[in-house]
Amino acid sequence: MASIALGFEAAGIQTKDRNVKKNKDVPAEEHSGPLMADVARLAGVAISTVSRALANPGRVNEKTRAKISAAAKQLGYTPNAMARGLRVGKSNIIMIILPGSLHYGASQIIPQILQGINRSLSQHGYHLMIANLDRDETSEQHILDLAFGGTVRGVIIFSSQLPVDGNRSLADTALPIVSLLLDMSESSLPSVVTNDRQAVRQATQELIELGHTRFLYIAGPTGNYHDVERYGGALEALREAGLSEQHVVRSGGAHSYQLGFRTGVEAADDFARLEVKPTAVIATSDDMAISFMSRVQRMGWNIPTDLSLVSFDGSPVCEFSTPPLSTIEQPVEEMGQAAVALLIERIEQAHIRTATRIVVPSRLIRRESMAAAKPGLNILRS
Amino acid sequence: MASIALGFEAAGIQTKDRNVKKNKDVPAEEHSGPLMADVARLAGVAISTVSRALANPGRVNEKTRAKISAAAKQLGYTPNAMARGLRVGKSNIIMIILPGSLHYGASQIIPQILQGINRSLSQHGYHLMIANLDRDETSEQHILDLAFGGTVRGVIIFSSQLPVDGNRSLADTALPIVSLLLDMSESSLPSVVTNDRQAVRQATQELIELGHTRFLYIAGPTGNYHDVERYGGALEALREAGLSEQHVVRSGGAHSYQLGFRTGVEAADDFARLEVKPTAVIATSDDMAISFMSRVQRMGWNIPTDLSLVSFDGSPVCEFSTPPLSTIEQPVEEMGQAAVALLIERIEQAHIRTATRIVVPSRLIRRESMAAAKPGLNILRS
DNA sequence: TTGTACGCGTTATCAA
């Protein structure tokens, strides 16, 4: 016991002498921290006992366990993750694949997602590695190296494409994969999504209740999952109200969501050119709504008097535009948590193979940008 | 050669039989991809030759190299990163430590930083792992486990505190560490920063040239590095112009940058209470400026007629506020690249030990929120 | 309950 109270060096433990006794084939001395063998020596037990004491504290005598953990603490021992990983054939690193360009303007979904996911993962003892899926070959190779090289234990994918390179495809991995925000459950990937369609439908319904009958829809990239869902939701609401598809004008569709500001600016120009002006605008991202509003206000229109506006994302900044913007807030934190839960379930119970879809509902935040339609205008158009 | 043209299974290579011949102590069959031994067998060479061919292609006969890489490709072989890492005592994972709460409102610095860093790292063959430094013990432990457990090879820190837990402190690591955005070069950490001080000084100078002599400064958390620098810059400009410290009123200081919107709202209230109104406002984040502007506009002040406004961060959304906001854009991408360059230099040439400081200049984007001071008011106050 | 011995998949040394 006395020796345990002593310092690392003072205890006569020569950590370094493991490099002396076999003076051949010594790799670069990078890590060089105390080893399990050092802990064992200091505690006066075998290495395997140390291993057990640290991993299965129950399967070792309480007294020796205490001795060992004291020794470990004294030495500042940290187990080598790669050695453990190699031995058990697992790692505790989760990879999240992000779309190439992260620049989402006002929206904070990416950092929020990372935050939420990382927090959940930490609680379960996992770490988060990020990978960017640019559309070049190198980045796909990197991702596949990570997946097939045993570095990562599971994947959260936040992008539509599964990376492929030569023979290798992420789809062929034995690794658990969960799709986030994008519903890929039909490709048998468990997915965590929000109810884009229903949220837009509800927002449209509210606009209709406010007397609006002519809409401008500012679209995301044509064919994109989110855009299809959101536009579909708007159309559903129109149909329910007995309004034909003629009552909505589409703008946008040419740019990715990353170029939302530009899309909004162009939509404002489209709006200016319309002979029959809509009285309500549904933008599929806050960026679009913000730049659109900025431009149409400059052109002389008043929001919400002339034009109501609602958008998607729930960016905090929407509260401070003039007027404050109504927006559909995505439950980013919860989605991240759900994705992690799904993933960990698959990791720890490998037999689960059925595709799952978890829907975490979005929430409309009503602000001043939504108001009753100008009576005159709508009567004119009906 | 014929066999190389065959498929993996068809070539008679029984990958699995390595589990048969020694039927004891078989770890969980997680990875189970082709091994270097499989490649060697298919190519008809020794394992060590495969290793060389893949790592040092120069030191092996071109003909065998081709044979080996063909076999590797055919099998879809990916080297096991943990085995390699264990052997060479290095990993190729870089950890970035982010502050606990990432929610920065309109600013996009975090995703931009991650993007820039990840891109640079990928080019050098490294991967990025993120760690959140919440102020709880667990997150510090996680970070230290990563650092001392050999998982990571270097650290980029984007937070003021170095994690500590018991005996262990990140400061004691042999790992290369680079500080980003925060100047920690005096604590002998190489740092990549921007010229906060000078950028604010320049912006203040421009305001003075526009005739402004009374300022409201909306502060970040009191004592924070960025705030000290930025406020210092403002004061320097005042002094140069022969204006005393009396000419600037401070607001804020109570909240972190994450609560920038709130800080701005409170600053608007402070502004309303002031008997002598400043004619120019310097906000230390875009969030503060945005919410401040929203509130004072609602109170009836006009920007920029009554009040000029400039802020810090360069959020894209500033272009679309009404009026468009002048803001100091931080060169986030370049800073990330510089940090990576610094880090990799330290990794690959371990002897470098002098602290370095790289300053990447910020750039003022002038927009309509900055205009000439109302002549009357300033004459009144001079 | 503890110790011995072996192997995880790779790289590096040495000899051929």
Place this chain on the structure above:
DNA sequence: TTGATAACGCGTACAA
């Protein structure tokens, strides 16, 4: 230029 072999640090089946 290539092949046999010994580590890297840890976990685990088995014997004690």
